[in-house]
Amino acid sequence: MTDLPTIEQLSKELAAGRTTSVQLTEAVLARASDPQGEGARTFVALSPERALAAARASDLLRAAGIVRSPLEGLPVSIKDLLDVAGEVTTAGSAVLRGSAPAKQSAPVIERLRAAGAVIIGRTNMTEFAFSGLGLNPHYGTPKNPWDRSTGRIPGGSSSGAAISVTDRMAVVGIGSDTGGSVRIPSALCGLTGFKPTQRRVPLEGTVPLSTSLDSIGPLAASVQCCAVVDAILAGEPASALLPRSLSGARLAVPETVVLDGMDSVVAAAFESACARLQSAGALITRIAIPQFAEMARLHARGTLANAEAWAWHRTLLTERGAEYDPRVSGRIRAGEKMGAADYIDLMQARKRWISQVETRIAGFDAMLLPTVPVIAPSIAELQSSDEAYAAANGLILRNPTFINFLDGCALSLPCHAQGEPPVGLMLAGAGGRDREILALGLAAEQVLRARH
Numbered sequence: 379m380t381d382l383p384t385i386e387q388l389s390k391e392l393a394a395g396r397t398t399s400v401q402l403t404e405a406v407l408a409r410a411s412d413p414q415g416e417g418a419r420t421f422v423a424l425s426p427e428r429a430l431a432a433a434r435a436s437d438l439l440r441a442a443g444i445v446r447s448p449l450e451g452l453p454v455s456i457k458d459l460l461d462v463a464g465e466v467t468t469a470g471s472a473v474l475r476g477s478a479p480a481k482q483s484a485p486v487i488e489r490l491r492a493a494g495a496v497i498i499g500r501t502n503m504t505e506f507a508f509s510g511l512g513l514n515p516h517y518g519t520p521k522n523p524w525d526r527s528t529g530r531i532p533g534g535s536s537s538g539a540a541i542s543v544t545d546r547m548a549v550v551g552i553g554s555d556t557g558g559s560v561r562i563p564s565a566l567c568g569l570t571g572f573k574p575t576q577r578r579v580p581l582e583g584t585v586p587l588s589t590s591l592d593s594i595g596p597l598a599a600s601v602q603c604c605a606v607v608d609a610i611l612a613g614e615p616a617s618a619l620l621p622r623s624l625s626g627a628r629l630a631v632p633e634t635v636v637l638d639g640m641d642s643v644v645a646a647a648f649e650s651a652c653a654r655l656q657s658a659g660a661l662i663t664r665i666a667i668p669q670f671a672e673m674a675r676l677h678a679r680g681t682l683a684n685a686e687a688w689a690w691h692r693t694l695l696t697e698r699g700a701e702y703d704p705r706v707s708g709r710i711r712a713g714e715k716m717g718a719a720d721y722i723d724l725m726q727a728r729k730r731w732i733s734q735v736e737t738r739i740a741g742f743d744a745m746l747l748p749t750v751p752v753i754a755p756s757i758a759e760l761q762s763s764d765e766a767y768a769a770a771n772g773l774i775l776r777n778p779t780f781i782n783f784l785d786g787c788a789l790s791l792p793c794h795a796q797g798e799p800p801v802g803l804m805l806a807g808a809g810g811r812d813r814e815i816l817a818l819g820l821a822a823e824q825v826l827r828a829r830h
Contacts, residue, residue, distance in 0.1 A: 382569075382599035385606050386618075388549060389448050392440065399433035399440075399451030402549075403496050406453045410499065410547040417547060419518035420538040422458050422468060424499035429453070432496045439494070447616040448606050450494030455548035457539050458500040459507060460484045460594075461583040469585040470503040470535075472516045473694055473701045484583025486552065486594055486611050493610045498548060501538030505703045507554055507587045508687060508710065510562045510775040511760060511767070512537030515703050522567055522754050524800050530754040533563030533774070539597050540567045550607050551597040556587045556683060558749075558778025560595045561790035565749035565802020568792045570823070571597045572604040572816065573778070575787045575809040578612045586690055588683040590725075591782045601789065601819040608812065619813065621820035622743075625659030629805075630742040634670040636777050640751040643794075647801035648748045651793040651826055655746070658825045662746065669735050670780055676727050680716040685724075688713025705767060728783060735784055736808045744818055749790040749802030750774050777804065787812045789819040793826050 391397045407426050410417035417424075436451035456462070459469045461480035468474040483491075490497060502517045504510075512534030513519045520541040522530040532540050536553030540563035543551045553560040555573040564571025576593045586592055596607035605619040631637075631652065640648070656662050687710045699707055739745060751773060760767045781788040781804075788806035805822060807815045 382543065382546070383549065384600045385448050385452060385549060385598070385603045388452055389450070392451055393445075399436040399496060400430065402451065403429050403433040403453050403498065406498055406547050409545060410542075416520045416541050416545055419520040420502055420541045420545070420547060421455070421499045422470065422502050422517050422538070423465065425465075425497065429496050429498045432491070436494050436496065445494070447493035447610060449490070449550075449610060449616065452495060452549045453498045454490060454495040455499055455501045455539060455542040455551045456487065456497055457503055457536055457551070457553045459503065459554060459585040460487055460552065462487055462497070465500070467585060469507065470505045470514050470517060471702070473698050480583070482583070485580040487583070489610055489613060490552070493616060501536070501542050501551060503537055503539075504535035505706045506585065506687070506691070506710070507535040507556060507559055508683070508706045509534050509771055510558050510778075511771055512563060513757065513760060519757055521757070524568065524754065529757045531566065531757055531760065533566035533750070533754065535559040536563050536597060540564060540569055543569055543597055543599065549598070550603060552607075552611075553595060553597055554584065554587075555593050555595055555778070555782065556591045557775045557782050560597055561749050561778050561788060561802065561804065562774055564597050564790045566754040566800055568794070568800035569597050570599065570601055570604055570792065571595065571790045572608055573781065573788045574608055574612065574812050576785055577809075578812060586686065588686045590682045590686060593782070601791070601816060601823045604789065605816045605820075608816070619816055619820060621824065622814070622817035623659070624655060624818075624821045624825065627660045627744075627818060628742045629655065629660050629662045629744055629746045630739055631662060631664045631746050632667045632670060633664050634667045636670065636747045636780070638751070639773055640748060641753060643753050643799055644748050644751055644801050647794045647798070648803065651803045652746065654825050654828075655822060663742070665738070667735060667738050669731050669738070672731070673780070673783070676724065676731065679720040679724070680712055682724060682728070684709065684713035685716045685721045686713070688716075705764070732784055739808065743807075744815055745804075745806045747777055747804050747806070749777060749804040751777065753799040753801065781806045785809045787815050789815055791819060791823055791826055
C-alpha cells in the first residue's frame with residue numbers, strides 16, 4: 379500500500395493551502411459512508427458532526443498560525459475499545475451495545491485531540507479483541523483489500539483499523555495489540571504497524587483483554603507515520619525521527635519456531651527481505667532462542683489472556699453468554715480452569731523467560747522474523763470450520779505473541795513485491811527500545827520499498 383498518503387505528505391498539503399482539514403474529513407467520511415465500499419463493515423459508528431467540528435477548528439487554528447503537531451487536521455480512526463466521552467464502547471460485541479456512554483475519554487483520545495487529530499469514528503474489531511483473524515459475526519468482517527473477490531480476512535483483532543487506512547477512510551488507525559492485533563492486520567493488508575512497549579502508552583479508558591499484555595499502537599502508511607503517532611500516544615514530542623544506518627546493524631533471525639509453517643509466498647518474501655537488508659550493510663545472524671519452544675509448556679494450564687479475560691468477563695458470561703461469539707467466549711471460559719496458583723506460577727515463569735530471552739538477544743540491535751507465516755486465508759473457509767479457525771488463529775498469532783510475552787516492542791513492515799500478496803516483516807526488540815526499533819525501521823523501509 380505504498381501509494382497511500384502519509385502524515386508528512388498531507389501536512390505539507392495543508393501547510394501549502396492546497397487542501398483543508400474540512401476537505402480531507404469530508405472525503406474520508408464520504409468513503410466510509412459509500413454503500414459500495416467496506417465502510418459499513420469497517421466502522422461500528424461514525425461521528426461526522428464531531429469530526430467536521432474538529433476539522434473546522436483545526437483550519438481556524440492553522441489560519442492563525444497554530445499547528446499543534448504533524449497530525450494537525452488529519453482524520454484518525456479509533457478501535458472500538460477506547461472510551462470517548464458521550465459514546466458507547468462496545469468492543470465489537472453485541473453484549474455492550476446497551477451500555478451507558480463513557481463519562482470521560484481515554485488518555486490516548488485526549489492526547490490525539492490535543493495534537494489536532496480529527497477522530498472520525500470507531501472501527502470494527504474481533505469481539506473483545508480475542509482473535510488474530512478479524513472475523514466478527516455481530517458487525518460483519520471487512521474484506522482484505524488485496525483480494526476482495528475471494529474475500530480474505532483482514533487480520534485482527536484491529537480489523538477495521540487496518541481497512542480504514544487501506545481504503546482511505548482515515549490517515550491513521552489506532553489499534554490495540556495483545557498478541558499481534560496491530561501487527562497482524564498491518565502485515566496481511568500491506569500496512570505498517572507498531573506495537574510499543576506496554577508501559578509507554580496509558581491503557582486507562584480501554585476495554586481490557588489482558589492487563590499484562592495489552593498495548594496501544596498505530597496502523598499507517600509508513601514508519602514515520604507510526605513514529606509520529608506513537609510519540610503522541612506516549613505523551614512525547616511528535617518530532618520527526620531520523621533513520622539509523624543499516625550499515626553494521628546487528629540483526630538476529632530466530633530459527634526456533636518462528637520460521638515453522640511458512641507458506642511459499644511468505645518464505646520467499648522473507649528471504650528476499652533479509653538479503654536486501656544484508657546487501658545494505660546489515661549483519662544478519664541466525665540464532666536459536668530455545669525459550670520460544672517453551673511457550674506451550676508454560677501455557678499448559680492456560681494463558682495470561684485466558685485468566686485475565688475471565689476475570690473481567692465472568693459475570694457478563696454468566697448472565698449473557700449466549701450473546702457472545704462462541705469462538706470468543708470459549709477462549710475466555712478457558713481461564714475459569716486456571717487457579718490462582720497457576721496464574722502466579724505463570725507470572726513468575728514469564729519474568730524468568732523475559733530475562734533469558736533478553737540475554738539471548740542482548741548483542742543485537744533487533745530481531746528479524748516474519749510477522750505472520752502465511753498469507754491471508756479466506757473468510758468463508760474460517761467461518762465454516764471451527765478446526766480451520768483454531769488452526770489459523772494459533773498460527774497467525776504465534777510470532778507476534780512472543781513479543782507481547784517479552785514485554786517488547788515491534789514494527790511490522792510490508793516486504794512483498796508489487797502485485798504479490800501482502801507479507802509483513804517484523805523488527806522487534808526488548809522493552810524500552812521503541813525509538814531505536816522505529817529508527818532502524820525507517821532505514822529498513824527505504825530498502826524494502828525499492829522492491830515495490
